[in-house]
Amino acid sequence: MLLSDSTTLRLGGPAAAFVAATTDTQLLEALTAAERPILLLAGGSNLVVADEGFPGTVVQVATRGIERDGDALHVAAGEPWDALVAHTVGEGLAGIEALSGIPGSVGATPIQNVGAYGQEVSDTIMSVRAFDRTTAETVDLAPEDCGFTYRSSAFKRDPERYAVLRVSFALHASRSSRPIRYAELARALGVEVGETAPLLAVREAVLQLRRSKGMVLDANDPDTTSAGSFFTNPILDATAFAALRERAGENVPGFPEPDGRVKTSAAWLIDHAGFTKGYGNPAGIAISTKHVLALTNRGAGTTAELVALAQEIARGVEATFGVALHPEPVFVGHAWDPIAA
Structure with missing residues (x-):
């Protein structure tokens, strides 16, 4: 399998082996049984893969599932990120609306501490369930254990240790956004920095801004x-x-x-x-x-x-x-x- 078929850059040579995991059980089995080295792959939006490819096993994280508990969402790592943002806007849950249009999977967002237009996922993450490959145990990590910094985390700094299984978000039931922090977005919405706007309006404004910069995936662009x-x-x-x-x-x-x-x-x-x-x-x-x-x-x-x-x-x-x-x-x-x- 050519990894160029699974990355948004459309670059990367072949993988020596490829396994798709649609459940946590399959994912854990692959992580323990697959030939090393192992590359976890989901949306492929943040990878620069060598032309020579990858000499080990690529494990595709294709798990699905969204569970709601009050204002909290527990989301499988393989869920597409932007689909989750659209879901929260539709459900009237504020907190990640400014992260609309970002490609990739839910499980990748804490690794990168994804952020845009004044929001970061670490603002709303309440816990990350991960498989600790050093101890072969499943652990639930609080935000302080995730080591979030600007566009980084403990997961990114030690990429061989954890495999993200699920991310839990603490959101806020509201049809209005969280306060707008980013001046460009505020101007697009016609509000002042610090004010709020309807969730759907924020999502649409972010998508328009991202499209104008070529930051929303489009096969024709x-x-x-x-x-x-x-x-x-x-x-x-x-x-x-x-x-x-x-x-x-x-x-x-x-x-x-x-x-x-x-x-x-x-x-x-x-x-x-x-x-x-x-x-x-x-x-x-x-x-x-x-x-x-x-x-x-x-x-x-x-x-x-x-x-x-x-x-x-x-x-x-x-x-x-x-x-x-x-x-x-x-x-x-x-x-x-x-x-x-």
């Missing part, structure tokens, strides 16, 4: 053949951010973090380092024509070409601004080389 935002926004200490402003000027974006550090915009840095929309190979790998944070496969690309472009961008940003960029997707069968970048 090559700008969506990507892994979403390829680089995370750098978070700098005060000294490093002051140095950045010395080099880049006062217009460089800065968003204060609770710990005193400052988050800046990877997209701004990329664009102002000379890597504009569409940069690259129009028949292979190129920056999206809609958003400089997305690297796209225009049809004839390879993973090697993708990584080469990503490294070129990272080198250019560091040379221009002295800021290191870090990729957001997970690399499979190869690694991000910070020296090359």
